[in-house]
Every structure is written in C-alpha cells, then in structure tokens.
Amino acid sequence: MNKVRVRFAPSPTGGLHLGGIRTALYNYLFAKKYMGDFVLRVEDTDQTRYVKGAEEYIIDCLNWCKISPDEGPHREGEYGPYRQSERKSLYKEYAEQLVKLGHAYYAFDTPAEIETMRETLKGQGKDNLQYDYRVRFNMKNSLSLSPEETEALLKINFPHVIRLKIERDEFVYFKDMIRGDIEMSTNGLDDKVLLKADGMPTYHLAVVVDDYLMKITHAFRGEEWLPSAPIHVLLWKYLGWEKHMPEWAHFPLILKPDGNGKLSKRDGERLGFPVFAMEWNDPVKGEIKGFKELGFLPEAFLNMLAMLGWNNGTEQEIFSLDEMIDQFSIDRIHVHGAKFDFEKAKWYNHEWIKKSSVERLEHDVKKIFEKKGVSVSDEEQFGSIIELIKDRCTLLTDFWEQGHFFYNSPSEIDTASILSKWNENKNQFFVELIRTYSLLPSWKSVELENTFKEIAAASHLKPGELMLPFRIMLVGGKFGPGIFDIASLLGKTETIKRIEHTLSLLNQKI
RNA sequence: GGCGCGUUGGUCAAGGGGUUAAGACGCCUCCCUUUCACGGAGGAAUCACGGGUUCGAAUCCCGUACGUGCUACCA
Numbered sequence: 392m393n394k395v396r397v398r399f400a401p402s403p404t405g406g407l408h409l410g411g412i413r414t415a416l417y418n419y420l421f422a423k424k425y426m427g428d429f430v431l432r433v434e435d436t437d438q439t440r441y442v443k444g445a446e447e448y449i450i451d452c453l454n455w456c457k458i459s460p461d462e463g464p465h466r467e468g469e470y471g472p473y474r475q476s477e478r479k480s481l482y483k484e485y486a487e488q489l490v491k492l493g494h495a496y497y498a499f500d501t502p503a504e505i506e507t508m509r510e511t512l513k514g515q516g517k518d519n520l521q522y523d524y525r526v527r528f529n530m531k532n533s534l535s536l537s538p539e540e541t542e543a544l545l546k547i548n549f550p551h552v553i554r555l556k557i558e559r560d561e562f563v564y565f566k567d568m569i570r571g572d573i574e575m576s577t578n579g580l581d582d583k584v585l586l587k588a589d590g591m592p593t594y595h596l597a598v599v600v601d602d603y604l605m606k607i608t609h610a611f612r613g614e615e616w617l618p619s620a621p622i623h624v625l626l627w628k629y630l631g632w633e634k635h636m637p638e639w640a641h642f643p644l645i646l647k648p649d650g651n652g653k654l655s656k657r658d659g660e661r662l663g664f665p666v667f668a669m670e671w672n673d674p675v676k677g678e679i680k681g682f683k684e685l686g687f688l689p690e691a692f693l694n695m696l697a698m699l700g701w702n703n704g705t706e707q708e709i710f711s712l713d714e715m716i717d718q719f720s721i722d723r724i725h726v727h728g729a730k731f732d733f734e735k736a737k738w739y740n741h742e743w744i745k746k747s748s749v750e751r752l753e754h755d756v757k758k759i760f761e762k763k764g765v766s767v768s769d770e771e772q773f774g775s776i777i778e779l780i781k782d783r784c785t786l787l788t789d790f791w792e793q794g795h796f797f798y799n800s801p802s803e804i805d806t807a808s809i810l811s812k813w814n815e816n817k818n819q820f821f822v823e824l825i826r827t828y829s830l831l832p833s834w835k836s837v838e839l840e841n842t843f844k845e846i847a848a849a850s851h852l853k854p855g856e857l858m859l860p861f862r863i864m865l866v867g868g869k870f871g872p873g874i875f876d877i878a879s880l881l882g883k884t885e886t887i888k889r890i891e892h893t894l895s896l897l898n899q900k901i
Numbered sequence: 902g903g904c905g906c907g908u909u910g911g912u913c914a915a916g917g918g919g920u921u922a923a924g925a926c927g928c929c930u931c932c933c934u935u936u937c938a939c940g941g942a943g944g945a946a947u948c949a950c951g952g953g954u955u956c957g958a959a960u961c962c963c964g965u966a967c968g969u970g971c972u973a974c975c976a
Contacts, residue, residue, distance in 0.1 A: 402976050437975055502974080518902040521972070552974055570906075579904040579972075587974040594976050618905050618971040641906085644969075648912080651968065698925095702914070706924050725914085727907045728969065735913065735926045745939080783938040793938090855935035862936060869936040 395427025397609050398602070399453075399460065402434045403445035406671030406679060407452045408656055409731065410613060410645045413696040417642060418611050419458040420697075420719040427608070431463030432601060433474045436591045442674070446474075452668040452681075456689045457712060470605040475597050482592035485600050485630060486553040486585050490533070494629040495585055498522075498532040499544055499551045505530075521581035524559045553586040555595070555622065563621035568609075568640040568721045575621045583622055595619065599626040602637055610637040611721075614728070615653075617641045640721050643700050644728040654731050664733040668692065686786030687736075688755075691743035695736045699729050709742055741785040749774045752781065756790045763791055765798045772797075775880055779872050793871065797880060800889055801867025806896055808869065809860045813897060820850045820857060821864075821894055825887050836879040843875070864893040 399415040401407065422429040431453070433446055450465050462468030472478055489495035500508075508530065509520040527534055532554070533541040544551065561577040585596040592600070602610055620639060627636040644653045648662065659666035659679070669681040682692050694710050702708075703718040710718065744752065756777055757767050767773045780793040823846050831842065843861070847854040862874045865886065871877055878886045 400976090404976080434976065440975065498974095505974095519904095519972085521903095550974095554974095573905085575905070581972075584974045589974080591974085593974070598976095613970095614906070615970055615976090620905095643907085646969080653969075699913075704915070706915085708913095708925060729914090730912060732912050732926070738926055780938095782940090853935085858935060866936095871937070873934090874936080 393606070393608055395422060395425040395609065396430060396605065396607050397422045397427065397611060398430040398432050398605065398607055400432040400434050400598070400601075400612075401449055402437065402440065403449065404437075404440045404442050405445055405673065406656060406667035406681070407449050408666040408668075409654060409696065409699075412452065412456065412668050412692075413645065413699065414611065414613060414642060415453060416456070416458055416693055416696055417701070417719075417721075417724070420716050421609060421611070421721065422461075423716045424719050428461045428468075429458075430468070430470070430605060430607070431460035431465075431473060432605070433464055433476075434594065434597065435474055435476045436587075436593070436597055438476075438589065438591070444672070448669070448671060455669055455683055456693055458693070475592070475601065478597075478601070479590060479592075481604070482596055482600055483586060483590060486592070486596060489555070489585065489626075489629055490553060492629060493556070495553050495555050496527075496533040496582075497541060497545065497551050498530065498554045498582075498584075499536075499549055500531050501550070522554070523557060523581045527554075527556075527582060550588045552584045552588050554582040555585050555626070557582055557622075557625070563624050565620060565624045565639060567617075567620075568638055569724050569726055570617075570641065573617075573620070575618075577621065577625075580622060583619075595622050595626065599623050599630065599632075603627070603630070603632050603635060606635075607637050609640070611640045611642060614641045614644050640724070643725050645699060646728045646730045648730050648732055653728070662733075664736075682736075686759075686788035687740050688743045688747065688787065690747075691740040692736075694743065695739040698739075699731065700725050709739070709746070737785050744781055744784050744787070747781070749777045749781075752777050752787075752790075755787050759788060759791055760794075760798070763795065765795070772880060779876055779880065783872070796866040796871065797877075800885070800892070801865075803867055804893055804896060805863050805868045806893070806900060809863055809893075809897060810900060812856065813860075816850060816852060817857065817860065818894065818897070820846060820852055821860075821890055823850070825890055828883065829887055831883070834879060834883050836873070836875045839878050840875040860893075861890075864890050 397418040399418050401411055419429050421427070431450070435441055435446075446464065450463070453459050460466065462470065462473065464473040467473070486495060490497065505522065508522070508526055512520050512526070522530070529535065534556070536544070557577050557580045559578055562574055563577060564572065564574050567573055583595050584593050586592055598610075601607075620641070624636070627633055646652065647654050647658050654666060656666055665680055665682050665685055667679060667681040669683045671679045671681065673679055683689070690711065693712060694715075697710065697715055698708060701719070701724045704723065753774065757773070760767060776794050776797050777790065780790065783793050784790050824843065827842055827846060828839070831838065843857070844854045847857055858874055859869065862869065862871065865874065865877055865881065881889070
C-alpha cells in the first residue's frame with residue numbers, strides 16, 4: 392500500500408477559523424496515525440481574494456497548535472511548489488489535454504453574454520440558470536463555433552476560459568469514508584470553468600491535478616464540497632488517473648451556536664467569542680483576537696475541536712494529541728454538523744489547566760504577568776502560586792485575576808465588609824497577631840493557621856469571624872485560595888505590612 | 902426552485918431491533934470550604950412528525966416537516 396499522504400489546503404484570505412483548524416487537525420491525526428505525510432498546500436488561485444500575510448499566519452497557527460505540516464511552502468518536499476499560484480503553467484497543460492480528449496472546451500462568452508443567457512432563461516420561467524448541456528450550443532464556445540473560428544479567436548488571444556463538458560444523464564458513484572456510497576446524477580451539474588481567463592485554474596481543476604501530482608491518498612475536506620465531488624471524480628476519470636484517485640471524506644460543518652448556518656468569521660464579534668485560532672490583523676477591521684490571546688492552551692483548543700465531530704465511543708473527553716492520534720478513526724466522525732458551544736470550549740480549557748503541570752504553565756503565565764507590568768524574580772514562589780491557583784483558572788488570563796495580589800498590594804480594600812462587624816476585640820486580636828507572627832521562626836501555612844487559631848482562642852473569638860477580615864486585609868476582597876496559603880507565599884514582611892495597613896484604614900473610619 | 906447531506910435533552914453526544922435511552926457542558930439543590938473556586942452527591946430536561954415492517958422500533962423502510970450545504974471565471 393502507498394504511503395498515506397493527506398493535505399490541508401486553505402486559501403490565504405484572512406484569519407484561520409475553527410473549522411479550518413479542525414480540518415487540519417483531522418488530516419494531521421490521520422496522517423500521524425498511519426505514519427504518513429501531512430502536506431500544506433496554499434490555494435491562492437483567486438488573486439482578488441488574496442490577503443498578504445495570511446499564509447505565514449496559517450503556518451503560525453498550525454505551529455501554535457503543534458500540528459505543523461511535514462511539507463509546504465515553508466518546508467519544501469519533493470512535490471513542490473506548494474503554492475498553486477506557482478504551479479500555474481501545470482494546470483493549463485491538463486486543461487488543454489481535456490479539450491483534446493473532448494471532455495472540455497474553450498468558451499469565449501463575455502460576462503455580459505452569460506448574464507444575457509441567464510436573463511433569457513429566467514424569462515422563460517426556468518429556475519435553473521446554469522451554463523450546461525441545455526445552453527452550451529447557443530453560446531460562444533469551441534462546441535458551437537467552427538474549428539476555424541475557434542482557432543482564430545485563440546490566435547488573437549480573445550479572452551476565454553476552459554469549461555468541463557458535463558454529459559447529461561450520467562451517474563457518478565463514489566465512496567465517502569464517512570457517509571458511505573454516494574450516487575449523483577450529472578444533470579444537476581453545470582459546465583464548470585476549469586481554467587479561468589487569467590490562466591489560473593479554478594478549485595476543481597487544481598484540486599485534482601495537485602492531489603494527483605502530490606500523490607495524495609486521502610482527500611478530506613468540509614461537507615460544503617460534497618455537491619461538487621462528482622466533478623472531481625469525473626476529472627480523475629477523464630484525465631486517466633482513476634486508479635490513483637484518493638479516498639474521500641467530507642467532514643461535517645461547524646454551525647453557529649444560536650440560529651442557523653455554518654459558523655463564519657463574522658460570528659465571533661457578534662456573539663462574543665473568538666473564531667480564529669490566533670489573533671488576526673485584518674487590513675480592514677483591525678486586530679481580531681483568537682483563542683490563543685484569550686488564554687486557551689493549544690492542547691485544550693485542539694481537544695475541544697476534535698470532539699466537535701468525533702469521539703472514540705467511550706466516555707473519555709480529555710485527549711492529548713498523542714491519544715487522539717492513537718484513537719482516531721475517520722468512520723467515527725459524525726455525519727451531521729455541530730453547533731459550536733463556547734461554554735464547553737472553556738470547560739476543556741479549564742480541565743487542561745487543572746491537569747497541566749506548573750512547568751507547562753509557567754512560561755505562558757509569566758508572559759501574562761509581564762504584560763501587566765509584573766516581572767517575576769522568584770521562580771520557586773511563582774511556581775507555588777501557579778500550583779495554588781490553577782484549579783480556579785478557566786483561561787490562562789485568569790491567572791492574573793487570581794494571582795495579581797501576590798505581587799501588587801491591593802489597591803482597594805473592601806473595608807465595608809469588615810467594618811460591619813468590627814470591634815475593639817478584633818482590633819486587639821490583629822495587633823497580637825502581628826506581634827506573634829513577627830516573632831515566628833518559620834513561615835509555613837500550617838503554623839500560620841495554628842498560631843492564628845491559638846490567638847483567637849486566647850482572645851475568646853471564633854477563628855471564622857476573623858478569617859474574612861484577614862482575607863480582606865491580604866487580598867482586598869472576598870476571593871482567592873486558602874488564606875494561610877496566601878500569607879505563607881506572601882512572606883512575613885508583606886503579610887504584616889498589609890495587616891497594619893488595613894488596621895490603620897479601619898481606625899481612620901471608626 | 903433544483904440537487905445533495907442531515908435530524909437522540911437548551912448544547913455536545915453514546916447507543917445501529919428487546920436498555921431504567923450512557924456520559925459531558927450549561928442550569929438547579931445539597932455536602933465540603935466560615936471567601937470564591939475545585940471536589941463530592943442529587944435533580945429537571947431527549948429519541949422531529951406520520952405511516953409501515955416486526956411479538957417488539959430511538960434503532961429497518963417510506964413519506965412529511967425542519968435544518969444545512971451547493972447551485973460563481975470563490976474556495
């Protein structure tokens with residue numbers, strides 16, 4: 392059996408969204424499972440939609456997700472070039488071969504003429520406005536023109552395209568690895584343009600030629616391609632490559648969480664969640680944040696994406712990339728689309744943060760702190776802080792909210808919550824606490840707690856009544872992990888400083 | 902409109918003739934915690950509809966409805 396080769400073939404037209412990454416992921420998983428190659432092919436045949444920087448961005452996203460392609464424009468293999476625009480001359484050759492074989496023809500119609508044809512059809516009450524077997528002999532093409540006329544037009548380089556001649560009343564059969572046997576009539580198909588007037592191929596020609604030349608064994612793509620699959624199957628046949636045709640699989644779509652339709656790039660801003668993997672600097676709309684910037688771990692992002700359309704049949708929901716490679720199978724991919732749920736996406740991230748080691752998180756969290764103007768000097772303390780708070784962080788960015796008070800003393804202190812039940816006894820307790828704490832030989836969480844409780848008992852106060860004030864003194868409000876853990880990590884000097892500070896605030900207010 | 906593909910709680914889903922129809926997210930209650938989370942225990946909530954086939958259908962067949970995709974010199 393041939394070596395498995397799959398490809399991810401995005402168009403460099405802007406940010407890479409969820410669906411794109413998932414397609415890349417499934418391709419990657421399949422390739423790695425069968426020790427095959429994962430190829431990146433840039434489908435930049437539409438010059439009008441080309442966006443500068445999009446290609447590099449796509450590669451950056453794949454790298455962030457750790458599903459980097461084995462071959463691509465950034466890493467040439469033996470099947471390059473990997474940009475379709477650089478393969479332009481190849482396609483023409485095959486398109487002309489199809490003309491010679493009688494499966495395609497030159498068409499010289501201007502856009503206006505095609506528009507007229509559609510208007511006429513509409514006028515006749517037809518609702519099928521396609522350029523197909525019903526109208527092609529009335530149009531200006533090498534089928535309706537004499538060979539001499541055609542030759543003359545080609546000679547003066549009259550703008551033209553090459554169209555596939557779709558025969559009527561034929562049936563195309565093919566097998567989809569997810570959906571099984573599929574049969575479609577050619578009657579609904581139009582004579583697709585194969586080669587555009589600018590000499591660039593359309594997707595239909597390019598995908599077949601490139602998959603053949605790049606020795607692709609399995610062609611996976613979104614479900615939106617299913618209706619045009621017969622065109623591709625026909626092309627494989629007409630070009631005489633039928634024996635080399637890849638196996639097909641069409642992935643279900645990712646749908647909008649609210650109403651209807653597939654998730655689009657616009658839905659993110661409308662619904663308040665990211666749709667791109669990473670921040671995309673749109674030339675028109677400016678910066679659009681991605682999952683990365685929002686604080687997602689790539690492991691979680693991929694895990695979430697994988698489960699949106701696939702599972703291994705067990706209750707397991709958390710998978711590492713390696714586990715996914717091990718467990719993946721195309722036939723367990725679902726056949727229907729799934730609505731994207733941002734809440735569930737966050738849940739995956741939370742799970743991944745909880746199970747990640749300090750070593751794994753350190754670097755990312757440090758960058759977030761640095762962005763906020765805090766430079767971490769004590770690595771060991773920082774690690775302990777991460778360990779202490781990671782269970783309460785859903786996003787990486789939550790580490791700041793949960794941990795900033797270790798580095799900055801609270802700018803606002805919720806004295807109101809203390810004041811309502813404040814009295815001289817409590818004040819005395821904290822004065823005594825400062826005195827005792829400052830004499831403490833070691834500064835461990837348990838000892839701090841024991842000492843605290845002993846003094847409370849001696850003062851005839853319930854520790855519970857004192858812990859909330861203590862918490863507010865140290866962090867400013869009613870939040871955060873265990874208060875003695877906080878004090879322990881804060882250190883003696885800082886702890887005492889914060890108690891004194893709040894005490895003086897309280898005295899002013901009484 | 903035509904053609905294709907779908908349809909299990911609000912969402913993601915397991916299940917493919919006999920099940921009390923798993924599990925997860927979210928929501929609610931309680932426990933733990935004298936903060937908030939985490940964790941633990943419970944709860945509400947589902948087989949689109951109508952016909953068949955069958956002793957028996959969420960599971961098979963047909964129809965309808967609904968959803969979704971395609972119907973470009975875009976991918």
